[in-house]
Amino acid sequence: MFLEIKNLKVTYKTVNGLSTVLNNFELPLNSGDIVSIVGESGSGKSTLGGAITRLLPPSGNESGEIIIDGKNILALNEMEMTGMRGTTIFMIFQNPLNSLNPVKTVGFQLSEAVKIRSERNNENLTEEQIKNEIISSLTSVRLPDPEQIMRRYPHELSGGQVQRVVISMALILKPKLLIADEPTTALDVTIQAQVINLLKELNKKIHMSIIFITHDLSLAYVISNKVMVMYAGRIMELNNTDDVVKKSMHPYTTALLKSVPVDYKGNSRLYYIPGAPPSFFNLPKGCKFNPRCDKVFEKCRVEEPTLLSLGSEGKVRCWLYE
Amino acid sequence: MIDKTMTETKTTFNKVGYFGTLIKDKSALIGIVIAGAFLIWSLIQGILENLASYTGYSRLGYLLLPSNPFATNFSQRLAPPSFSSLSMVFGTNDLGESIVSRMLYAMPRDALVSVIVVFSAIVIGALLGIISGYRGGWLENIIMRITDAFLSIPALILVIAISIPLKAGFDAVIIALSIVWWPTYARFFRAQTLRVKEMDYVQAARINGVNPFNIFFKYLFLNSVDPIIAYAALDFGNVILTYSTLAFLGIGLTIPIPELGAMASTGLSYLPADWWYSLFPSITILIIVVGFVLVGDRYQDVINNRIDY
Amino acid sequence: MNTNLMIYIVRRAIYAFVTLIFIIVIVYFLIHIIAPSPYALAGIYAGSGHHTRAELNSIISKYHLNAPLYEQVLLYIGNILHGNLGYDPVYKIPEIDLIGRFLPRTLELVIPAILFSTLLGIITGAFGASHRRKIQDQGVKGTYLVTWASPPFFVAIVLQLFIAYDLGLLPATGIASSALTPPPDVTGFPLLNGIVAGNLGYTLSVIHHMILPALAIALLSFGVITRLTRSSMLDAMESDYFKLELMKGVERNKAIYGTALRNASIPIVTLLALTFGYAVAGAVVVEDIFDYHGMGWFIVQAIYSTDYIAILGTTIIIAISIILANLIADILYGVIDPRVRVR
Numbered sequence: 001m002f003l004e005i006k007n008l009k010v011t012y013k014t015v016n017g018l019s020t021v022l023n024n025f026e027l028p029l030n031s032g033d034i035v036s037i038v039g040e041s042g043s044g045k046s047t048l049g050g051a052i053t054r055l056l057p058p059s060g061n062e063s064g065e066i067i068i069d070g071k072n073i074l075a076l077n078e079m080e081m082t083g084m085r086g087t088t089i090f091m092i093f094q095n096p097l098n099s100l101n102p103v104k105t106v107g108f109q110l111s112e113a114v115k116i117r118s119e120r121n122n123e124n125l126t127e128e129q130i131k132n133e134i135i136s137s138l139t140s141v142r143l144p145d146p147e148q149i150m151r152r153y154p155h156e157l158s159g160g161q162v163q164r165v166v167i168s169m170a171l172i173l174k175p176k177l178l179i180a181d182e183p184t185t186a187l188d189v190t191i192q193a194q195v196i197n198l199l200k201e202l203n204k205k206i207h208m209s210i211i212f213i214t215h216d217l218s219l220a221y222v223i224s225n226k227v228m229v230m231y232a233g234r235i236m237e238l239n240n241t242d243d244v245v246k247k248s249m250h251p252y253t254t255a256l257l258k259s260v261p262v263d264y265k266g267n268s269r270l271y272y273i274p275g276a277p278p279s280f281f282n283l284p285k286g287c288k289f290n291p292r293c294d295k296v297f298e299k300c301r302v303e304e305p306t307l308l309s310l311g312s313e314g315k316v317r318c319w320l321y322e
Numbered sequence: 323m324i325d326k327t328m329t330e331t332k333t334t335f336n337k338v339g340y341f342g343t344l345i346k347d348k349s350a351l352i353g354i355v356i357a358g359a360f361l362i363w364s365l366i367q368g369i370l371e372n373l374a375s376y377t378g379y380s381r382l383g384y385l386l387l388p389s390n391p392f393a394t395n396f397s398q399r400l401a402p403p404s405f406s407s408l409s410m411v412f413g414t415n416d417l418g419e420s421i422v423s424r425m426l427y428a429m430p431r432d433a434l435v436s437v438i439v440v441f442s443a444i445v446i447g448a449l450l451g452i453i454s455g456y457r458g459g460w461l462e463n464i465i466m467r468i469t470d471a472f473l474s475i476p477a478l479i480l481v482i483a484i485s486i487p488l489k490a491g492f493d494a495v496i497i498a499l500s501i502v503w504w505p506t507y508a509r510f511f512r513a514q515t516l517r518v519k520e521m522d523y524v525q526a527a528r529i530n531g532v533n534p535f536n537i538f539f540k541y542l543f544l545n546s547v548d549p550i551i552a553y554a555a556l557d558f559g560n561v562i563l564t565y566s567t568l569a570f571l572g573i574g575l576t577i578p579i580p581e582l583g584a585m586a587s588t589g590l591s592y593l594p595a596d597w598w599y600s601l602f603p604s605i606t607i608l609i610i611v612v613g614f615v616l617v618g619d620r621y622q623d624v625i626n627n628r629i630d631y
Numbered sequence: 632m633n634t635n636l637m638i639y640i641v642r643r644a645i646y647a648f649v650t651l652i653f654i655i656v657i658v659y660f661l662i663h664i665i666a667p668s669p670y671a672l673a674g675i676y677a678g679s680g681h682h683t684r685a686e687l688n689s690i691i692s693k694y695h696l697n698a699p700l701y702e703q704v705l706l707y708i709g710n711i712l713h714g715n716l717g718y719d720p721v722y723k724i725p726e727i728d729l730i731g732r733f734l735p736r737t738l739e740l741v742i743p744a745i746l747f748s749t750l751l752g753i754i755t756g757a758f759g760a761s762h763r764r765k766i767q768d769q770g771v772k773g774t775y776l777v778t779w780a781s782p783p784f785f786v787a788i789v790l791q792l793f794i795a796y797d798l799g800l801l802p803a804t805g806i807a808s809s810a811l812t813p814p815p816d817v818t819g820f821p822l823l824n825g826i827v828a829g830n831l832g833y834t835l836s837v838i839h840h841m842i843l844p845a846l847a848i849a850l851l852s853f854g855v856i857t858r859l860t861r862s863s864m865l866d867a868m869e870s871d872y873f874k875l876e877l878m879k880g881v882e883r884n885k886a887i888y889g890t891a892l893r894n895a896s897i898p899i900v901t902l903l904a905l906t907f908g909y910a911v912a913g914a915v916v917v918e919d920i921f922d923y924h925g926m927g928w929f930i931v932q933a934i935y936s937t938d939y940i941a942i943l944g945t946t947i948i949i950a951i952s953i954i955l956a957n958l959i960a961d962i963l964y965g966v967i968d969p970r971v972r973v974r
Contacts, residue, residue: 015342015343015347053878055877058763059764078883082881086878086879087880089878091874091875094871099871099872099875100872102872102894102968102969103897103968103969113879113880120880154872155969169879349772467646467653468653471650471653471654471657474650474904474908475908475946475949475950476909476911476912478912482915482942483661483942483943486934487675559779563783567783567784567916570782570916571916571934583782583784586784587784590784590788594796594797597792604782604788607782608777608780608781611782612776612777615776615779615780616776
């Protein structure tokens with residue numbers, strides 16, 4: 001097992017006291033896997049990204065174990081954690097417009113990445129080699145005229161271009177684990193597809209494991225081999241992508257699948273799940289999804305189900321399968 | 323797109339409301355207590371002072387004070403602070419008048435100045451800012467150049483320039499401060515207008531011929547009221563500072579009515595031996611302003627979701 | 632050179648000039664609202680005391696107060712652009728000469744004060760932001776709160792009382808020791824005069840006398856700068872680009888004091904003009920208390936003698952200095968931040 005998260009608990013300090021967003025969270029990930037974390041906003045899926053990279057906002061606190069390559073990163077000090085970031089774990093953020101430093105050129109920001117990696121691996125690169133590496137990585141993410149791009153400032157690039165620059169940074173750093181937090185949400189549909197393909201290529205070429213955070217189940221289907229569905233900070237369903245999509249078990253997953261637009265059926269009415277995800281301050285009693293569930297029965301309102309193992313890989317948190 | 327962790331905490335704010343969040347912060351609560359006590363005291367004392375001058379029954383004016391602020395006592399000139407009686411806690415001035423009584427008597431004027439100036443600034447600023455943001459074109463250009471022009475002169479200096487020919491009375495200072503205080507608000511409202519103008523529901527309302535002032539009161543003024551409250555709270559403090567500085571320079575006084583800044587100024591000539599004369603009025607201004615700045619500062623933190631618990 | 636930047640600078644310069652014209656017009660209109668008749672206006676121009684009809688008439692004809700308003704405004708603008716700010720009724724010399732005497736002394740006080748408070752404010756604000764939710768940040772918040780809320784005269788009085796009177800460390804009043812003969816006034820700036828004349832004793836005395844009032848002025852703008860730095864540092868530290876920097880593997884302190892602080896200090900540059908305004912307004916009270924004969928002291932004297940020509944003249948000159956400061960800030964902003972130029 002390459003990444004193992006056990007007993008992870010993430011809390012935020014707020015005016016109303018502690019808010020527990022993730023509790024008893026677990027996630028096993030094999031080397032080379034692409035797992036999608038799917039959920040509505042407010043399900044705690046982005047908190048997970050912050051927890052693994054240890055970049056939670058200052059009000060956040062995490063405990064438990066996150067083991068990468070046999071090392072529990074929650075036990076590392078700040079210096080050691082800095083050493084993990086970049087070359088072991090890397091994260092792509094959602095909003096491409098803000099993800100590069102606005103007052104430095106693209107070339108400068110990529111050269112920093114090259115220097116960090118080469119320092120850690122004692123590579124001793126010349127300026128010429130650094131430049132060539134940047135150009136080749138910009139070329140592999142299919143940015144035309146890389147030398148021109150290097151001289152540009154982030155505000156002179158489009159959102160899709162910035163996102164590809166960030167992916168080229170991943171290419172340079174060659175992390176073992178890449179976390180992509182809704183990397184395509186802010187992009188046009190055509191560019192979305194390109195970014196997804198680039199990520200899949202990275203996964204194949206340098207055997208990079210990817211955690212793909214999204215609210216869009218159809219994207220998850222395209223990119224990943226495993227899907228985890230989250231709701232109110234809880235894992236609702238975890239299984240191979242094909243199983244989740246074709247034989248979904250949890251009513252929430254089924255509802256999410258129904259709300260994916262399918263044009264060719266000619267049915268233009270889009271399904272949506274009634275209600276909104278609960279706030280972490282007044283979570284419903286029993287199963288957290290019960291107020292919005294169409295298969296709810298008495299037990300769901302009283303007691304919260306545990307995560308049940310089904311077969312070899314599948315897990316589901318629902319009383320229907322007890 | 324907003325960071326997800328932010329939206330998670332945001333939901334809780336919407337539930338409790340900004341103010342509910344604010345009073346849970348200790349330092350904001352201190353600020354609210356100071357500013358609230360100052361304003362409530364000023365209201366009560368101000369009513370009493372006015373009643374006193376209308377009815378001619380002057381005792382009303384110092385009914386709630388430890389002693390008559392105008393009672394001179396030459397045997398008690400420049401007496402140091404003592405706890406012998408309530409009127410002596412901050413000592414007496416060169417005429418033997420009780421400093422604490424005079425300070426309490428002076429407060430309603432500081433409150434009045436800050437309330438009038440901040441509110442007129444909001445009204446003028448909203449009007450000019452919204453018009454220039456909504457209309458655009460040459461009108462916007464002219465209004466914004468005028469705003470820049472006003473912002474290029476420190477308020478204190480401009481108030482001096484305006485109030486001196488007005489014979490520098492209390493009313494003159496209020497008028498002068500109101501004339502110079504609005505530009506920040508005009509800029510703020512213009513920025514908000516430009517932002518809201520492009521939103522779909524405002525566009526729709528415009529196309530449907532809804533009166534622009536209705537649009538802006540409903541969608542704009544009420545939408546941006548929280549940042550305004552935060553800034554205005556801070557600004558109360560700024561007005562009080564400027565007003566007391568003017569009083570320190572002898573502008574805006576009505577002899578013989580006491581004023582905090584003027585007391586600090588007169589007390590200067592008795593330094594360092596009779597330190598209490600200047601020190602207590604100065605510290606009182608400091609504390610009042612701290613109260614307002616705390617409220618405004620924390621309110622802004624709450625709005626930006628940046629309050630630390 | 633970068634054409635975008637050139638266009639940007641030219642545009643800012645034109646704006647600055649237009650703003651200046653607006654200021655002059657506004658000031659002139661305000662006086663007219665206050666004193667609508669030529670005689671009332673002449674009375675204000677003449678200063679305090681009783682004036683005969685003949686005296687007022689001569690002032691009216693001298694300043695063309697009978698002419699139509701637009702002509703008066705144009706005349707006034709023309710005069711100011713030619714450096715003619717009127718004739719001072721108290722000192723009996725042209726106003727511009729008086730201001731020329733007092734302005735350099737204030738600049739000599741205010742500029743070091745601003746540099747000091749900006750530097751200190753940026754360091755303190757950044758320190759607070761990087762220790763958010765810790766006791767250090769609470770301290771920073773408390774400090775900017777108190778310096779912000781302190782009445783200007785209070786700061787000056789406390790410094791004078793403790794450091795000058797009680798401890799006797801620094802002189803309490805004046806520009807230089809009165810026992811020394813000032814060197815010839817070549818530059819207008821007392822400090823430069825001392826240096827030019829090679830008069831070490833005088834130069835040191837000037838520095839000695841400058842410290843307390845400059846410190847008082849610096850403390851007045853310290854709060855605003857610290858607060859702004861802290862909050863724009865927090866903005867930068869919450870941004871995705873800061874997180875990406877950490878994500879790349881850049882050390883936290885390097886990211887905070889390199890990237891975040893650099894980006895956060897960009898808006899501070901735009902605050903330069905505002906700070907300058909604060910400092911000049913503060914100098915009015917501070918120079919009065921420290922009996923430092925600069926422009927602030929001169930304004931207070933003009934208030935006491937109701938020398939309105941002097942008040943108007945100083946107001947306009949202060950506005951011009953602030954517009955210039957603003958222009959410099961705008962240009963610096965354009966140089967530092969590539970995003971600004973395209974706007």
